[in-house]
Amino acid sequence: MSARVALVSSERGLRVDPDLPIAASALRDAGLAVDLVRWDDPDVDWAGLDLAVVRSCWDYAWRRAEFLGWAESVPRLRNPAPVLAWNTDKTHLRDLAGAGLPVVPTVWGPTEAGQLPDAGEWVVKPSISAGSRDTARWTDPAAALGHVAELTAAGRTAMVQPYLASVDDAGETAMLFLGGRFTHAVRKGPLLQRGEGVRQDRDSRGDLRAVDPTPAQRAVAQAVLDAVPDLVPSSVPGTEPPLYARIDLVTDDAGRPVVLELELTEPSLFLPQAPETAVAQWVTAVSAATR
Ligand SMILES: Nc1ncnc2c1ncn2[C@@H]1O[C@H](COP(=O)(O)OP(=O)(O)O)[C@@H](O)[C@H]1O
Ligand SMILES: [Mg+2]
Known part of the structure; x- marks a missing residue:
């Protein structure tokens, strides 16, 4: 029987992730049974899969605890839950x-100008985010610190980096x-x-x-x-x-x-921009992980 693999996405990811059709059809051509599913779909039988591969769960940033709880509950998940827990926070x-x-020099939660990294322009971002949400570039140190204060007040960890020209x-x-x-x-x-x-x-x-x-x-x-x-x-x-x-x-x-x-x-994974050898390696790697 062919191995059953789920490529795990989100409501929006299923509609617009350009990797999914390429990733799925290459696996199907190799004989795998592929489902495209949402991580928060209560009807998916996670235990019945040979492998679940996280792909475009783009809503995890504002549902992180729920997402990591789900990850813990899936028996054969890649990347596995401990990797996701560590990786979803830029700390x-x-x-x-x-x-x-x-690593790009980073200062965590500065409260005064003297603590900002030595630069003429800064990037402020929350440590848990994706898609450059709540992220901005500032030339005025007071504006950068104001952004940090807003994130901190909302209970988030703010990071400041030099804007690399x-x-x-x-x-x-x-x-x-x-x-x-x-x-x-x-x-x-x-x-x-x-x-x-x-x-x-x-x-x-x-x-x-x-x-x-x-x-x-x-x-x-x-x-x-x-x-x-x-x-x-x-x-x-x-x-x-x-x-x-x-x-x-x-x-x-x-x-x-x-x-x-x-x-x-x-x-x-930028599969539309990837060479055929990369898609072939995707199939090799996923197939190996089902065994
Ligand atoms: N230190 C930096 N210097 C220059 N550009 C940056 C810097 N940090 C972030 N950016 C810009 O902001 C985008 C989003 O930041 P990133 O750290 O990749 O977070 P995420 O993609 O998870 O939102 C980057 O793709 C880059 O264009
Ligand atoms: Mg990025």
Whole structure:
């Protein structure tokens, strides 16, 4: 009997995630039975699946406790619940930095101008967010601190980073790993406009195109991926790499690649921009995880 796999999404994800049709049809061509489902659909028999793969659960950011509770309840989930719990809060960037990996310099919850990172422009974002919601770019330190205070008052953890100017020209480079192997890289354009403040309606996909990463980008992304099993609390050190991972790199003012985001929860895999070899590796990795 063919293995039964669910690609797990959300109401909106099922309608507009451009990865889903490509991901599903490639698996079906390989003989797997594929369901496209919402994580909050009470009628799904999670225990009856050989594998459930989190894909576009884009509403988790404002339903995080519910989402993580659901993840705990699914017997064969990738990425598994402990990875999701660790990864859905950007405070995990502290763990990466603590392991000696290059991360965009970040100050957590500053209350006065003297605590802001040394920069002429700042990005403020909540530690639990996706799609650049509640995120903004500021040139006025008082405005940046005001945004931090708003997030803090709402019980959220605020992060402040220098706005890295290279993003305006070079964008960010998404490094995709499937089944522990690097498969492809995609360049994403800048998302935050100077002066626009907080917006909730950004098209977080931006403009996308396939790129060849530099050896330095390859090395940093691989080092981050390799560090994950030892950093996730309650995962057994040295165990298998995540089924899917996206590491977003930007270039710092010294020209070095640094980590902007490590996405082990619901990264867009940019399959419409991916080479056929990447889709083939997706099938290989998912098939292996059903066994
Ligand atoms: N320090 C930064 N410098 C420049 N641009 C940034 C910085 N932090 C975030 N951005 C911009 O904001 C977007 C969203 O931030 P990100 O950290 O990727 O969070 P998320 O994608 O989870 O909302 C990025 O894609 C990038 O365009
Ligand atoms: Mg991002």
